[in-house]
Amino acid sequence: MADTVFEIRNLVKNFGSNEVLKGISATVKKGEVISVIGASGSGKSTFLRCLNLLEQPTSGSIEFEGNDILGKGFNVEAYRAKVGMVFQSFNLFNNMNVLKNCVLGQMKVLKRSKKEAEEVAMKYLSVVGMSAYVNARPAQLSGGQKQRVAIARALSMNPEVLLFDEPTSALDPEMVGEVLSVMRDLSKTGLTMITVTHEMQFAREVSSRVLFMDGGVIAEDALPEVIFTSPKEARTREFLTRVLEKRA
Amino acid sequence: MQFFNEIIGIISKYWQMLLKGLGYTMLIALVGTLVGLVIGLLTGVLRTIPKSKNTFLRILQKIMNFIIAVYVEIFRGTPMMVQAMVIFWGYALLAGGNTLPVIGAGLFIVSINTGAYMAEIVRGGIMSIDKGQFEGAHAIGMNHFQTMFYVVLPQAIRNILPSVANEFIINIKDTSVLNVIGVAELYYNAYMIQTMNYKIFQTYVIVSVMYFAMTFTVSRLLRLLEKAMNGKNSYVVLGSQSDPAAEIRVKEAE
Numbered sequence: 001m002a003d004t005v006f007e008i009r010n011l012v013k014n015f016g017s018n019e020v021l022k023g024i025s026a027t028v029k030k031g032e033v034i035s036v037i038g039a040s041g042s043g044k045s046t047f048l049r050c051l052n053l054l055e056q057p058t059s060g061s062i063e064f065e066g067n068d069i070l071g072k073g074f075n076v077e078a079y080r081a082k083v084g085m086v087f088q089s090f091n092l093f094n095n096m097n098v099l100k101n102c103v104l105g106q107m108k109v110l111k112r113s114k115k116e117a118e119e120v121a122m123k124y125l126s127v128v129g130m131s132a133y134v135n136a137r138p139a140q141l142s143g144g145q146k147q148r149v150a151i152a153r154a155l156s157m158n159p160e161v162l163l164f165d166e167p168t169s170a171l172d173p174e175m176v177g178e179v180l181s182v183m184r185d186l187s188k189t190g191l192t193m194i195t196v197t198h199e200m201q202f203a204r205e206v207s208s209r210v211l212f213m214d215g216g217v218i219a220e221d222a223l224p225e226v227i228f229t230s231p232k233e234a235r236t237r238e239f240l241t242r243v244l245e246k247r248a
Numbered sequence: 249m250q251f252f253n254e255i256i257g258i259i260s261k262y263w264q265m266l267l268k269g270l271g272y273t274m275l276i277a278l279v280g281t282l283v284g285l286v287i288g289l290l291t292g293v294l295r296t297i298p299k300s301k302n303t304f305l306r307i308l309q310k311i312m313n314f315i316i317a318v319y320v321e322i323f324r325g326t327p328m329m330v331q332a333m334v335i336f337w338g339y340a341l342l343a344g345g346n347t348l349p350v351i352g353a354g355l356f357i358v359s360i361n362t363g364a365y366m367a368e369i370v371r372g373g374i375m376s377i378d379k380g381q382f383e384g385a386h387a388i389g390m391n392h393f394q395t396m397f398y399v400v401l402p403q404a405i406r407n408i409l410p411s412v413a414n415e416f417i418i419n420i421k422d423t424s425v426l427n428v429i430g431v432a433e434l435y436y437n438a439y440m441i442q443t444m445n446y447k448i449f450q451t452y453v454i455v456s457v458m459y460f461a462m463t464f465t466v467s468r469l470l471r472l473l474e475k476a477m478n479g480k481n482s483y484v485v486l487g488s489q490s491d492p493a494a495e496i497r498v499k500e501a502e
Contacts, residue, residue, distance in 0.1 A: 054383055072301065081389030091384030095402045104398060105388035136483040157388055
C-alpha cells in the first residue's frame with residue numbers, strides 16, 4: 001500500500017442540479033503516468049480539479065498517501081504544494097517575470113531562501129528550455145513558452161504528483177510539440193503524472209495507463225495498447241473512431 | 249487692466265493664506281485618498297475570503313461582510329458635508345463640549361468617506377482579475393492572503409489606478425465642504441479673503457486656477473505612475489544556442 005498515491009472512492013461532484021461526476025473510483029500508484037481521455041463534458045477536467053481541491057467534491061472520498069484530503073482540519077495548502085497543477089490557460093502570474101513566477105511559491109509556501117529558490121527555479125527552467133527568458137514577462141512569451149514556464153513553476157515546488165489539465169489545448173498546433181516533448185521527458189523521471197488530454201498519440205505512447213471517461217464515470221481503465229487497439233467498451237471504441245477519424 | 253491689477257493685488261496681499269489653504273487641501277486630499285485606498289484594499293481582501301468550512305468562522309464572516317456593506321452604503325449614501333457635521337458635532341456632544349481638532353477631523357472624514365468608494369472600486373478591480381490567477385496561486389499552495397497580496401492586488405491596483413486618480417481629484421475639490429466645520433482649506437480661506445476685500449469674483453478666479461493646477465498636476469503624475477506600473481516592454485534573452493554569453497534584447501511590438 002505504501003506506493004499508492006491516490007485512492008479515490010465514489011467521487012461525486014454536482015454543479016447545482018447538474019451531476020458532473022457520478023461516482024468515480026480509481027487508484028493511482030507512485031510513478032504511474034496516467035492519461036484521462038474522453039469527450040468534452042465527460043467530467044475529465046472536473047475530476048482533475050477535484051484532486052487538488054480547486055473544486056470541492058460533493059461526496060465520496062479521496063485519500064492521498066493514506067490521508068483523507070476532504071477531512072476536517074486537513075492542510076490544503078501544504079497538500080497542494082505536493083500536488084502540482086498545469087492549466088490549459090497557463091495561469092502564470094502576469095505581474096511577475098518568468099523567474100519570479102517560479103520563485104514565489106517556493107519562498108512563500110516552502111519557505112525556501114531566495115538563493116535556494118532561484119537555484120531550483122533555474123534548474124527546472126533549464127529542464128523546460130526556458131532559462132534564457134528569466135527576465136521576460138508572461139505577456140511577452142508565446143503560448144508554448146508560457147506553458148513550459150508553467151511546468152517549470154510546478155516542478156520548482158518539487159511535487160510528488162503533477163496534474164495536467166489539457167496542457168496543449170490552448171496552443172497553436174506548431175507549439176503543441178514543444179510542450180509534449182517536455183512532458184514526454186518528465187514521464188521518464190518517475191514523477192507521478194495525471195494528464196487530461198485530447199492528444200491521443202501522446203496518451204498512447206507516453207502513458208502507462210489510460211482512463212476513458214464518459215458521462216461522468218470512468219468507462220474504461222486499461223493499458224494504452226488495450227484502449228487503442230482492442231477496447232472492451234463499445235463507447236470507448238465509438239469515441240476513438242470519432243476522434244481519430246477527425247485527425248485523419 | 250484693472251481686473252489684473254486687482255488679481256495681483258489680492259495675491260500679493262493674501263498669498264500666505266492662499267498657499268496655506270492649498271497646503272491643507274492637498275494634505276487632506278492626499279491622506280484621505282491613501283487611507284481610503286488602504287481601507288478599500290483591506291475590505292477587498294476580507295470580502296473575498298472563501299467561505300470557511302467551520303460554522304463559527306462562517307458566522308463571523310457573515311457578520312463582517314454585513315458590517316462592511318453597511319459602512320459602504322451609509323458613507324456612499326450621505327453627503328460628505330453632512331457626515332462632517334454629524335461626526336464633528338456628534339463627538340462634541342459625547343465629549344461634553346470638547347471638539348476634535350479640525351484638521352484631524354477633516355482627515356478622518358475624508359478618509360472614511362473615500363474608503364467607502366474605494367471598497368467598491370477595489371472590489372471591481374479584484375473581479376477584473378482572471379480566475380486563473382487565483383487558481384495558479386492556489387495550485388502551488390498559496391493561501392488567500394498570499395494570493396491576494398502577491399498576485400491579485402498588484403494587478404488589481406494597476407487596473408483601478410484611473411479610478412483612484414478620479415477619487416483623488418474629487419477629493420481635492422470636495423475637501424472644500426469641510427469649511428462647514430472650519431477646516432482652513434483653500435475654499436475656507438478664499439471665503440475669508442472675500443469677506444475682507446469684497447472682491448468676490450477676483451478671489452474665486454484665483455482659487456479656481458489654484459484648484460485646477462492641483463488637479464491637473466495630480467492627473468498627470470498618476471498617468472506617469474500608470475506607465476511605470478505597466479513595466480518595461482522589452483526584455484533580455486540570456487544566451488543563445490550558438491553563443492551562451494550572448495544577450496539578445498527583445499522589444500515588444502506596440
